[in-house]
Amino acid sequence: MSEPRVLLELKDLRVTRGGKVELEPFSLLLHAGETVVLLGEAGSGKDAVLRTLGGFFERDEEAVGRLRVGDGEFQPVARRTKPALRTAYLPSATGNALDPRMSAAEQLSRVLARKLSCPKPAALEELRGALARFDAAPSLETIQAPVARLEPAAVAFGLLAAAAAATPELLLCDHPMADLSPLAANRVTRALLEEQTRQGFAIVYCAREPHPVVRLMARTIVLRRGQVVEEGSAAHLIGGQTHPYTKSIFKALPADLARPPRAASRGEPLLQVQNLMLDAAHRRRDAIGFELRRGAAMGLVGEPGSGRRRLLDAVLGLERRPGRVVFDAVDLNLLSETMALRLRRRVAFVTSRDGALDPRMSLWDTVDEPLRAHLNLSRELASDYRDNALKRVGLASHDGRQAVSSLSPFDRRRLQIARAIVAAPLLVVVDEPLRALDAPAQSTIRDLLGEFRVESQAGFLVLTSDFSVAAALCDDALVFDKGRLVERGPIATLLAAPREAATKALVEAATLKPAA
Amino acid sequence: MLRFLLKESGRWALALLGALAIAVAVAAMARRGQRFDLALGRHVLAFLRLDFGTSALTGAEAAAEIAVRGPVTLRIVLLGSLIAALLGVPLGLLLGTGRLRRATAPLVQTVSSAPVFCAGLALAFAARRLGFAVQGEWGPLLLPALTVGLAGAAAIQATMRSAAASYHDAPFRAGLRRLGLPALEIERVHVVPQIFASLLRALGEIMLTLLSAAVVSEWVFGQHGIADLFVHSLALQDWNMAAPIVFVFAAATLTAGFVGRLCCRLVAGTEP
Amino acid sequence: MNTWRRVLVVAGWSGLGLVAVAVMLSEFLARWPAGSERVGPPLLAPSAPFPFGTDLLGRDVLSETIYGMSLSATQAAEAALIALVAGALMGFIGARLPRYLAALLHWAVASFAAIPPLLLALLLVALSSRGLCAVAAGLAAAPLAFLRTFERARRESLAGHAAHARATGISGSALLNRDLTYEFRDALLPTIARALAAVAIILSTLSFLGFGDTPPHRDLGLMIAAARSSYFTAWWTAAFPALALMLLILLARLAAGLDEGERP
Incomplete structure (x- = not known):
């Protein structure tokens, strides 16, 4: 069997930006049709490799090193020269790479028309053809809508179709599946690999979490602060990691989902939902009813737009819907706004939604606020509670006067947990808790939430599209699909024997395995 | 669109009503010993009959006086708007987008700090030094219109720069660049229409600047338009004269704002 | 705020601080008492004894500019405070009134905001007296300040963090406390400087229009108006007061941290 053709080789690439080293000497040999995953947190240097290969250097950036394409001679890497390769770029669907107010199809066809040097209608047809090749992809008509109105999965498919239609030799993937639900990520990855088999392009895939390593089963280079810390095949790295940093990243992989069922209920009923209608068009048999006891945790599992968020808003009384919601033995629909506000004091949030914390507030004030607003505590006692909570989440060493706006997403998530801890809630609402986090941060947040659950004895409502998150934090789950509750039961039962197709798809997606 | 049109028309009508109330209150200052509330009622009825009363000083009908003086101000403002658009829009596009925006910032900050009357006096000084002579029907209006135009151009510049600055760090710029779209096309397709939309949205504010500048330039260059008439009638407490002018100016601003918002919706497709 | 902008803000406030010192020491800094006529030959060009030259009545333009700056800056500071209270503070409170009351207030103020601030100031001076021109300028700048603060407060109350706070039982008064603390810290000084820039323009134009x-109280606007008859031949009589006025406005703009595209 002949050796595969060399597509490109990078030697001793060193990138500095604004005087700061972004990438220490880095070398990469890439064959045609090969996939390489660059794995690391933000600032690990993977974007510097991507920028060099794509030729999109930043203004204050300096790159030295050598690069050869195919069997050609090594040439020095220069800011103004792009490697002589047909490259395409596949960005994250949630990273605002497209103008959110404009039609996705319009923008992608414009990009494609440039790439293929063809008129826009022809590019549009190419895009339609590429989309038609993918299973479960949206139609061209669907992605004619403004990007802001599309589901992330639809945008991801659109971006992949545009990249594939450009028939690249090298595809530069910039966290394309980050923040997609496992189901969507699986589908898009499958489409990506099918297209790679069809066209034979090579892939350089940047990832901040280990999930793509499992899905792609490709050679992986682990980077940290611009340096390679470990390198090897996916099987080798998944089997066992040598470097502690790699271990911390791979810890974010879901643990074995099959586990014995936990006790579903422990304390008194905390939340009782009866005959709740999520949609005016729904019939009586679609009405939802469930009970959450103190110390128990319920997962609301489903894809975005499946109705789980509507249920949550109705349960919290943020939206009035027909039905009965009893919280701590009080019917929420019968309460005045003032009384409902009092009751809501016992609710806390940990969410990945942007802007859940006031960006103007300081770290200390954010944690202090529930104490000051709801309790009559001395200043010393309040600061003791606050310091303890911050210590528990690992933020004690941070400057307490620092504004929330200056914190990283990981720190903000931890701060939300600290705020929840001091509020001593009866109900904790956790909304996609691991989204937009690097791998080590994901493990930390999962552990923190787990510990908080055990210690607080509060009821947990966990809204997620990932069954592995639900499995880690919950005992029972309600599964939603297309605006309806389709299945319910203990998580262990749902994982072992899902009845509905939607549940099966969600469970299969959460059980990470190679997409090919 | 129909809903938007109805909503905006309603807002416009309500705002005009507010401006009318202020004008009536000003007119009621000429109460000739009458109680203010009675004078107010009398003027409301008179205004509804489009009777703005007579000037306390000249005895002429206020509406007739405005009709005589109005065209002068109208010409100054129209010519000024033209100059403002011709100067402000290209400069706004040239200096407001790309790298020139940062480089020209100190200059723009300094120029924005000059009050209109200083600019008017500087223009008059320059015209005298350069021996610039004015002739014909529009000739004498040229310098006042240029003053108004410069103030308007500064306002247009400001709006465009502000809009450009808000799109400077938009993540889609880097994203589309990496996807393979040239920088110029990103500016043309994604940024420039939004800058124009912002300009249309700010039409009311720009009109405020033009009208303020008209008052100053008529004074500096001795033109007898309604802006000049307004200043004189206030100086002499001729409230019957001042009241309809207040309404005319407020209505012009509100109408410009209304038209701007409609155009923004029609041209850019985004709701203001 | 980026570093460059922060430097400009500090420079703006430092400049305003120096202006405040100059205001306090104006009697010492000026060579002649305010309004002293015939201290030199009329319309003398800038020279060593009279660096800014003299005006038609033989007054030292440098001394007069210092007094004029002092008067303009003092009046602008008073007017800015009035604009802050009548505009920004009312806007902050107005946005938190019950919905219909807030809408009514917004409508009323928006009606005033449709009149150019200069015209409104002229109207207010005509309705009161010339001695109250600082109050008139402050009140004329207030409607726009009101609308700006009102919109800002509305945006904050509709923001995601406010919704999350309400969903966890944080009361309206706690949210108001939050806004007061942070608005006071973040927006007070920029709002004062912004108002200062706006009212300095209105006040000087009011004086210019008479x-x-x-x-004998002559601010910079009145000095420039008085120089109208002489500045074609003696440019310094208008140029130096105009430059001083522009400096005051520029410093206030910088202190407000205005983006180069923003208007006060």
């Missing part, structure tokens, strides 16, 4: 203070 609606401001009357002699």
